Amino acid sequence: MADIDGVKEAKSFYTDTPQKTEGFFLKGSNSLDWGMKNRLARIFNPKSGRTVMLAVDHGYFQGPTTGLERIDINILPLVQYADTLMLTRGILRSIVPPSETKPIVLRATGGTSILKELSNEEIAVNIEDSIRLNVCAMAVQVFIGGEYEKQSIINMTQLIDMGTRYGIPTLAVTAVGTDMARDARYFRLATRICAELGAHYIKTYYVEKDFETVASCCPVPIVIAGGKKIPEMEALTMAYNAVQQGASGVDMGRNIFQAECPEAMIQAVGAVVHENEKPEKAFDMYNTIKNEQSKS
Numbered sequence: 001m002a003d004i005d006g007v008k009e010a011k012s013f014y015t016d017t018p019q020k021t022e023g024f025f026l027k028g029s030n031s032l033d034w035g036m037k038n039r040l041a042r043i044f045n046p047k048s049g050r051t052v053m054l055a056v057d058h059g060y061f062q063g064p065t066t067g068l069e070r071i072d073i074n075i076l077p078l079v080q081y082a083d084t085l086m087l088t089r090g091i092l093r094s095i096v097p098p099s100e101t102k103p104i105v106l107r108a109t110g111g112t113s114i115l116k117e118l119s120n121e122e123i124a125v126n127i128e129d130s131i132r133l134n135v136c137a138m139a140v141q142v143f144i145g146g147e148y149e150k151q152s153i154i155n156m157t158q159l160i161d162m163g164t165r166y167g168i169p170t171l172a173v174t175a176v177g178t179d180m181a182r183d184a185r186y187f188r189l190a191t192r193i194c195a196e197l198g199a200h201y202i203k204t205y206y207v208e209k210d211f212e213t214v215a216s217c218c219p220v221p222i223v224i225a226g227g228k229k230i231p232e233m234e235a236l237t238m239a240y241n242a243v244q245q246g247a248s249g250v251d252m253g254r255n256i257f258q259a260e261c262p263e264a265m266i267q268a269v270g271a272v273v274h275e276n277e278k279p280e281k282a283f284d285m286y287n288t289i290k291n292e293q294s295k296s
């Protein structure tokens, strides 16, 4: 037994200082459990409250799309500038080194390709594998108004139930059919349904008109997808407008990895998202980094 004679009693109980009870920084997330909050705090930067997710999961239904032919060569060098990497378990295991500590958002649905009806998806990863891969969130595609709307909603609720058991958040990705109107009314409907049914955060698209109404009536954080490749200045403007109008960041793929200089683009997007940099200045930053890169 340890000798306790002579041990000095020097404890500080701080009886005059009440213990701090802090609210959680993310919209609508204060009542979540510790593990869930901790994972979300790795995805969203607690200082800015926002995230730059680098989305490279396109191959799960599109194959090696432009810019993603060689993820080891083209994407791994970008990861250092992202807050989060969104991808499939196949790419994670085969290409991303396990020493990479960036939080992973795992694409957890699949089952269709661009050759067929895309909304006909199912859950494609079981919860044990998500835990094994130490992911910070699971992503599920939800096709509101799509042919397999109900199936995709059930995929989401099942994933939420499984994830909740182990403290893993679910990201609902609102997918829009090619024949459907992409307007604020649609995205208010789609994002709200996902949030009401328990999604912890939601990916949607930016719309020029009334995007702030989409963000304001969704009770959990929203991030925007980049969508099809557009000129760099326009993509930076879109990201800027989205965060100024209430988005908590971006989940951007093609507008980063298909940019003329992806390494410059992801840094410029980061400045817009985390530092409220104006699009013009962010575009200057993009050009400066791009020019430096072309010299080296």
Ligand code: R5P
Pocket: 055, 056, 057, 058, 086, 173, 225, 226, 227, 228, 251, 252, 253, 254, 255
């Ligand atoms: C669809 O392929 C995925 O959900 C992508 O992660 C998402 O569309 C974001 O990528 P992008 O910015 O290229 O639209």
